[in-house]
Amino acid sequence: MTLYERTTKLSKQRGYSLKNLAIKAGLAENSIYDWKKSTPKADNLQKVADVLHVSTDYLLGRTDDMNPAQSNNELSGFDEEIMMAFDGKPIPDEDKEKLLEFARFLRSQRGK
Structure with missing residues (x-):
């Protein structure tokens, strides 16, 4: 690919x-x-x-691991502004907030 x-x-x-x-990344529209x-x-x-929350190596096809630096699936540094989608379709804002609240709860429980 x-x-x-x-x-x-x-x-x-x-x-x-x-x-x-492209616009979100600060590039020309059609770049x-x-x-x-x-x-x-x-x-x-x-x-x-950065916008897609993956490594450049993933985009270049050098690895199939989207983000090797975070492959341990820890929530310690998750970006709460991440664009979320499920099955290729965007998740509604109200559902995103519920998912983020749950992720924050899980993160807080791990710290105890």
Whole structure:
């Protein structure tokens, strides 16, 4: 799977269009479409990886582990602003808040 294909697939899973993903990453609206033909600059790749909450190695296809640094599944550093989706569809805001409350509760219980 190419960088462009992996980015496209993951952005759909996270509920972003490529245009919205690029904007959120601070890139030009159509810049990710250029990844079909050329490799992006490292800083642009990192910006997109940060928005998608994955490693650049994952986007480049060097690993199938989305975020090796957090592969232990600990909640200690989870980003409460993460875009959540289920089955490729965005989760409504009210449900996101409920899920985040539950994650905060679990995190607090682990600390006891």
